Amino acid sequence: MALPAGARAQESILDMFGRNRVLREVDQAGNTSAAQALIETNEPILSFDTAYNLQLAISQYEPFVANGGWEEIPQEAYNLSVGKSGKAAIQLKRRLIQSGDMPFVDNVSETFDQSADAGVRAFQARHGLIVNGLVDEPTWYAMNVPAQTRLNQLYLNAQRVQTMAANLTDRYVVVNIPAATIEAVAGGMVEQRHTAVVGRVERATPIMASKVTQINFNPYWHVPKSLIQQDLTKYMQEDPQYLAKQNIHIYDGKGNEISPETIDWTNIGEAVNYMYRQEPGAENSMGHCKINFFNPYDCYLHDTPTKALFGENARFHSSGCVRVEGVNQLVNWLLRDNGDWDQARVDQTFESNERLDVECKARVPLHTTYITAWANKQGTVSFRDDVYKFDEQGKVTFEQA
Incomplete structure (x- = not known):
């Protein structure tokens, strides 16, 4: 029987007061800090220690998977957040307990409370998602990946890390493509960690090992032939002023504009016969710098004017090159053996728009890798999506440039 209108209103008011009370009790900022602390250690993703930690994770996941793994959470859990209640919150909490993101309790309430908020944020941090405490679409899908799939990722990546770790030196840079992150490592510890934007599926970032050779400050950008064919001609048909807006000039083979x-x-065949050069400045596709290393793919690390992309969950937008958040700090780290460079000089050179090429005295090794699962010594296990389907193919080793 339906409740009287007055009773329904009273129930609604009570629910509102209940949600507000829970909101006041939940330390959302503290839960975010605790979640970030789980993953922001100084341990490299690529190291022999990680290989050992992955074996420990496997030993914990195997019996759990053998017993059936974790439950799926229902669609009703979608968009759950602090203060909301219902049976779906019970199933969500059980899922978080099963994956170790929430401590075990005898009785699970149906309120999305402090423990649930902390658990969701821990889960999001481990899976490289925006830590917001909301069971949004990326979080819901990640929670419903079967435990067997995660165990298979641990198997594959334990072998990958073990194989690649043998080639590491004391100081190196790692671009982990599935995580879209960069680590600058020295003495077995991460000294810098950067968010990145890497190649989309159809224009994948290549896996390779090289050495950083040169920093181009405020570079020109020469549009690659592939982008002329696939993008630039289309943009010019849509907007004849596109090149002017992007400060791109066209030159023939003799250097005439x-x-x-x-x-x-x-006529794409005609368009590709010319050289297209974007001038240094705020709109330059490489921003204020380009980090060069030997490779046959015309691939490099660089700054970018489109920094909003660093705030996304899935940062697979480039045509193969790697965009680096906080690239000025990485440049300073790479030039520290040059003697006459420090952070202030790097920043000043960025701001000046001065064209300058600097050879790196230390040829720091650089590795682009494909690690979709790893673990640290405090037992935190992280996973990422198999964006290039290398896990699906069972690939353990990769041909490197």
Whole structure:
């Protein structure tokens, strides 16, 4: 029987007061800090220690998977957050307990409370998701990945890390493609960690081992032939002022500047016969610097004017090169053996827009890798999506440039 209107209103008010009370009791900022502390250690993703930690994680996951793994959470758990209640919150909490993101309790309440908020944030941090305490779409999907799939990731990545760790030196840079992150490592510890944007599936960032050779400050950007064919001609057909807006100039083989109006943009064969150069400045696709290393793919690390992408969950947007958040700090780290460079000089050179090329005295090794699961010594196990489907293919080793 339906409740009287007055009773329904009273129930609604009581629910509102209940949610507000729970909100006051939950330390959301503290839960975020605790979640970040689980993963922000100084341990490298790529090291022999990580290989050992992965074996420990496997020994814990195997019996758990053999007993059935964790439960799926229902669609009703979607968009659950602090203060909300219902049976779906019970199932969510059980899922968080099963994966170790929430401590075991005898009786699980149906309120999304302090423990649930802390658990969701811990789960999000371990899976490289935006830590917001909300069971949003990426969080819901990640929670419903079967435990067997996660165990398979641990098997594959234990072998990958063990194989690659043998080639490491005392100081190196690692780009982990599935995590879209960069680590600058020295003496077995991470000295810098950077968020990155890497290649989308159809223009994947190549896996390779090289050495950093040079920093180009405020570089020109020469548009690659592939981008002329796939993107630039299309943009010019849509907007004839595109090149002017992007401060891109066209040159023929003799170095003469060509007017865009003289080119038939529907004829790709004609368009690719010219050189396209973007001038240094705020709109330059490489931002204030380009970090060079030997490779056959025309791949490099660089700054970017589109920094909003660093705040996304899935940072797979580039055409293969790697965009680096806080790149000025990484440049300073790479140039520290040059003697006459410090952070102040790097920042000043960025701001000046001065064109300058600096050879790196220390040829720091750089590795682009594919690690979708790893663990640290405090027992935190992290997972990432198999964006390039290398886990699905069972790939353990990769041909490197």
